Amino acid sequence: MHIIAVGLNYRTAPVEIREKFTFSERDLPVAVAELKDTKSILECVIVATCNRTEIYAVVDRPQLCSHYLTHFIEHWFQVSKDQFQKHLYMYENDKAIEHLFRVTSGLDSMVIGETQILGQVRDAFLLSQNMKATGAYFNTLFKQSVTLAKKAHSETGISNNPVSVSYAAVELGKRIFGSYLNKTVMIIGAGKMSELTVKHLYANGANKVIVVNRTFERAVELADKFNGIPCTIDQMLGYLPEVDIIISSTGAPGYVLTKTDIQPYLQKRKSRPLFMMDIAVPRDLDPGISDLPNVFLYDIDDLENIVDKHLQERKKEAAKIEVMIDSEMVAFDQWTKTLGVSPLIQALQTKAGQIHEETMESMLKKLPELDDREIKVIRKLTKSIVNQVLRDPILRIKEMAGERHGDEALELFTKLFALEDTLEQQEQAQEAERKAVEAETKYMDEEKLSLRSLQTVDALAHS
Template sequence: MHIVVVGLNYRTAPVEVRERFTFAERELPEALRQLQQTTSIMECVIVATCNRTELYAVVDRNQLCGHYIRNFMEQWFNLPREQFTSHLYMYEDERAIDHLFRVAAGLDSMVIGETQILGQVRNAFLLAQQQRTTGTMFNMVFKQAVTLAKRAHSETSIGEAAVSVSYAAVELGKRIFGHFAGKTVMIVGAGKMSELTAKHLNANGIERVIVVNRTYERAAELAGRFNGIPCSMEDAVHRLHEADILISSTGSDGYVLNRKQVADAMARRKSRPLYMIDIAVPRDLDPAISNVENVFLYDIDDLEGIVESNLEQRRAEAAKIETFIAAELDIFRQWYKTLGVVPLIKALQEKAAVIHEETMASLFNKLPELGEHEEKVIRKLTKSIVNRMMQEPIIRIKEIAGEKNGDDAMDLFVKLFALEEALGQDEDKTRSAVSEPDAVAEKRKSSASAGAKIAVAAVTP
């Protein structure tokens, strides 16, 4: 089996590309189902945020992953592969796991050490579990990733400085005006990102905040926490001229403001500049707005370098987290090596149980005068003998399986205890039987008959 991740992020694709490869929250269950049904895909998780779209998969072979992913993306996003292949990256096995650990801990984020990604990875994993698209491998790996990220934020100071995309947006406003005294900020959207933005604005002394949302009640709820002014989306267009800075972060499928609406508002501002910061993906603000006189439009990619001065300490703390990641990778390595021991131990225990039952049946037939109590005592004592005889071999094979020659040791274990028949394998196939979980073998059989099915796995650009 192999673990593969394929994706694109803020490093490999600009915002105008990323926004075309976003999964709406309502689409994720169906995307997971289609992904898992693909030939060779055993388990899958989709991590989709404003700065990345990543598909994680456990596959039984990885030679055709690039073919599968390009077909899936063409079909799902209705785009020819020539438009996106160059933006894709793929990592396999330990490199894929290392990447997941770095993502969850915030080391791969635009703003290093940000904490929001941890919740997004955790939610992606929980959704995949609900949709039954995870199994032994990802239940282990993603739990490791979440635990590692929590440890990173509790045992280091990487998250102490308030840096995030929303923080960067507020920092940009400060750089433009120097301070927020006497300025009006309009926040479009009332989700998590907007809430974080409102917190940063409040901490920086903003006096007047207009909170805009399609649902007025939600706008009122958020505005009430920060002494803001709630506003519906319809009324926002008529109040746009009041704002000095607009920060937009909604989940809208289209633009919430266009060039004409902004031009009309600017006619009422009498040459006063308006700074608009779009931190949504897909973008909320029509790029053509930048052509309106005295309007200065920034998108999420413009924020990358704004908080550089606040990141030096985080980079130092990131080095500590790298040691955590190395330790977790070692734990996974050892765990993975011992996976093949499970069917061996099960086969040995089942064989011992059969022998024990046959022996007890023969004994009780030869000694019919034994009472129920005597039979119970004999059965218990003989079963204890069998278990104690197996205890040391089981402990030893678990230990040896994680060592360099673990595969050879498992082969020898099978031969010593004559487990070939119990494992349902010929002697020359024993190794593949003990190193491949049952679910993979079953999927491989069904994959052979499914032949022409193509959806998604992971990619080779």
């Protein structure tokens, strides 16, 4: 078995390419089902976010499967592989496992250490699991990955330091207010940066927003998103006495608010602090405002300095998570090695059981006078002898499978006990069972289709 990760993300593909390869929430279950039915794909999970589209798969032949996966992407999105192949990355086995651990922990994100991806990976896995598209490998690997990410965020400080200008501005305001509960926010300008900052403020308790914009219609549009109050530039000074926070991000060539504009309103504020964030370039707010009492003014450079400092702190914490990932990879590797033990143990027990039964039959032919009670006692005692003889070899091979040369130990174990034929018989039996299940499923699908056809004909006949 091999584990493969194939995908494209914000590093390998620009947004105009990424947007062609997005799965809608409605279509994702259909895509997972189709992917699971793809030749040589044994297990699969699709992780789809705004910054990445990735397919994780357990496959039996990695070389051919790269072709099958590329064909699946080409077929599903109806885009020629020539348009996306150069943007694809593919990782196999240890590299794929490490990549998943890094993605889930937020180390591969555009904003390092973000936690949203953890929920997205978990949801992607649960969808595939519910659809029976995962098995032993991914049920263990994805649960381990999610647990690792939770541990990484709880045991390190990677999430403690904001690394976006808008979030840094919100965190900065907490130092002044302590809490945003019942605070009034004024946004000057209605761009993306202002909107994102207000979202963070609302998430932290701010409950009233005043949207100021030169174009009143745009002010109304943004105000509606936050159940806010729209107003024009000419009207904004009238709201100054009640405002706690001002965020300004316009494209104006000069200052939107000056020290002279604000000064007359300070007396009406009764010494309440006014927190002002100028995230515009060129600046919207007169630097002289910072000289006014109880007014705290910060510009884009102040915020970016905070972001740079916090990013360095996150990188330090990320190094701790890298060590945790190394440890988890060793644990998963040891677990996968023990998977190879189960067929060997089953083969050894099967072979020993066959030998035991053949020996019992031979003995019964030679001792026909034995009664049922005697046969039962002999069978039980001889079976106990077989189990005791097998006990130590089974324990030892379980231990050796998890060690450095586990594969060699499994191979030697197979040769020592001459299990090749028994293993082959087991594989043939499993393959026959798999084909029988597939045939039964196909038959049931055909029956359902036939029934639908009859129902359709019946409906038409009565219409």
